[in-house]
Amino acid sequence: MVPLSAYVAVSAVLFTTGVIGVLIRRNFIIVLMAVEIMLNAANLNLVAFSHYLDSMAGQIVALFVIAIAGGEAAVGLAIIIVVFRGKISTNVDEMNLLKW
């Protein structure tokens, strides 16, 4: 029997990987992929607790998280396409139009 803390540890490692990816990568698409890794880590946590605490609520929320991730991916990629059309780059360092 795998203990709950093993799942939580895997989820923590994945979440940290995602945070590192968001912080150090400069390609906008890879940054969005790192956000997906973080959402997956959260999902793993939700499902693991749902299993070990005998409750369905975690799985329902994980389902909602997947739906939200779909919307986030669609809108984020649309923003990337708009930015790429204006100036030929997906580098996050060069997107500074909204910077004060």
Add this chain to the structure above:
Amino acid sequence: MVAFFFAYFSLVSILAGALTVALRNPVHCGIALLTLLLHVAGLFFLLNAEFLAIVQIIVYVGAILVLYLFVLMLLNLKTDERYLHSRYPLFLVPAVLGFAYLLALMLRSPFGGSKGDAPVPAVLQHGDTYAVGIKMFNDYLLPFEIVGVFLLGAIIGAIVLAKTPSGPDAENP
């Protein structure tokens, strides 16, 4: 047996996550993310959440990841000479420290708590899909509808954002 599969799925998913962050070519990153998502779906199977595992494969791998790869192909990116942030060690240190904090918190928590109303044998009697459906359409009907409206808004927003500007407004989109 379960422990073996858990070790395999978790090790491969952690490795694939690291590769997603570390690889240089964006398409290779997409393939590594595909590996990660499939192995997390395997972990969901181990946790008796087979409906969620199938949804993960269909929605994440079949729709979201294909969308990512589609945009990558569409944009035809050149691989950057310096693909990491110029001062990335500065960010690595707080990330690792934060991870250590998470781990310390986790090892000190008892993970107890009151049990819910869906023990494993009761769920396995009709299957996970049945249990998820009953729960979602009884207790979580309003969030379900809200997610539907949210997805509609996201679709419309994505179309409006990505549409080629045309007509009298084409000068200043």
